[in-house]
């Protein structure tokens with residue numbers, strides 16, 4: 001009887017050791033999960049370079065506003081948002097802002113109210129990764145990306161979307177509509193939803209060859225770009241506090257060349273391109 005009691009106690013002891021071990025394993029898994037999330041969340045905004053990155057999508061909302069979608073936009077500009085600040089008077093812009101070969105080519109404004117001018121032509125050059133940009137921004141862009149390496153654990157950030165044609169933009173928009181139809185939305189709903197996440201052709205800054213989407217692989221590089229890009233003539237084009245004016249949700253990856261002088265003013269005054277060209 002005593003032997004059986006001892007055995008029972010022994011088994012109970014064994015059982016509690018197993019429970020303890022199990023709890024320890026669960027705790028470790030929980031800690032690892034938390035650590036993983038904390039260290040990897042930023043890369044959701046900046047997919048690893050060797051991960052295929054879907055081309056960002058410029059999107060026009062049904063109310064006339066627009067934003068771009070990198071597949072992870074958290075706060076798209078939705079219909080009903082106040083966009084009254086967006087300039088609608090074509091005549092209000094300095095003459096020449098719409099000409100590709102004008103002295104002020106780098107200040108051309110493209111948004112929902114200002115489509116890419118007809119017959120706009122671009123001289124393109126290929127950058128690492130295969131995307132193309134306006135040849136005039138190649139040197140400052142390369143310099144900026146090279147200098148950004150230090151802030152990016154030694155990895156040069158990559159341009160994942162540069163110049164887009166009208167047809168590229170059309171395809172992006174059409175694909176969005178198809179996607180919503182496949183999800184079971186009726187035609188009108190699919191069009192409306194696509195309109196929230198894909199710009200209509202003609203209204204994307206990428207069609208100028210002066211805008212790039214940068215994949216930094218780490219979030220740190222975006223913070224570096226926000227503080228330093230103006231030195232190279234680039235601006236953080238769609239900051240979160242200007243969506244009412246730009247019509248586009250915050251995009252940490254989208255940079256636009258405006259020249260060093262305008263970039264410095266825009267950076268120092270904390271304004272966006274819409275505000276800059278109107279003053």
Ligand SMILES: [Zn+2]
Pocket residue numbers: 056068161206211212213253254255
């Ligand atoms: Zn972009």
